[in-house]
């Protein structure tokens with residue numbers, strides 16, 4: 001059963017289970033063509049709502065999903081980062097999407113680090129992937145900063161099966177070896 005009070009804390013961020021109040025920021029992010037460039041383009045309010053509830057549903061049914069990322073300094077919702085595994089997905093993913101005003105601050109790497117720690121400790125996952133478009137260099141940079149490497153070409157389930165996707169990732173052992181050496 002979902003623990004709706006679950007929160008993770010980093011130096012500058014709170015990661016928590018999505019709440020109704022997060023939808024406004026979520027919908028605004030969906031309207032941003034630059035942010036949605038590698039995620040199938042802008043989203044109508046209806047599409048954003050359906051996707052938002054799919055993430056809430058992931059938490060409710062699977063006990064995990066992308067966290068809402070809250071910036072401690074001002075309490076703002078700045079994006080969604082964390083574990084996901086929709087039906088037919090090529091693996092256990094840690095994904096990241098931030099509102100544009102939160103890019104270039106290291107927040108994605110900071111939040112993903114906490115989410116990966118939590119996923120490996122709490123979900124029993126033995127490896128993680130990140131599905132990234134070949135020309136999404138900002139996302140590839142996050143993967144590299146986390147120590148993930150390019151594993152090869154991947155395929156998402158229908159209707160996203162024609163989207164060009166590369167799979168990045170690493171194993172649990174690789175992650176904790178890097179954490180022990182404090183290189184993440």
Ligand SMILES: CC(C)(COP(=O)(O)OP(=O)(O)OC[C@H]1O[C@@H](n2cnc3c(N)ncnc32)[C@H](O)[C@@H]1OP(=O)(O)O)[C@@H](O)C(=O)NCCC(=O)NCCS
Pocket residue numbers: 034035036038039096097098099102103104105106107108109110131132133136138139141142145
């Ligand atoms: C992918 C995405 C999350 C990356 O965000 P990002 O802000 O570039 O990534 P990070 O949080 O790791 O930040 C790293 C940047 O912050 C800078 N930075 C500034 N202050 C920092 C700090 N205190 N600590 C660490 N990095 C800091 C780094 O120098 C780096 O900038 P650079 O790329 O110009 O060298 C963002 O571009 C995004 O949301 N894109 C749209 C959605 C998307 O495509 N998602 C991925 C789908 S696969």
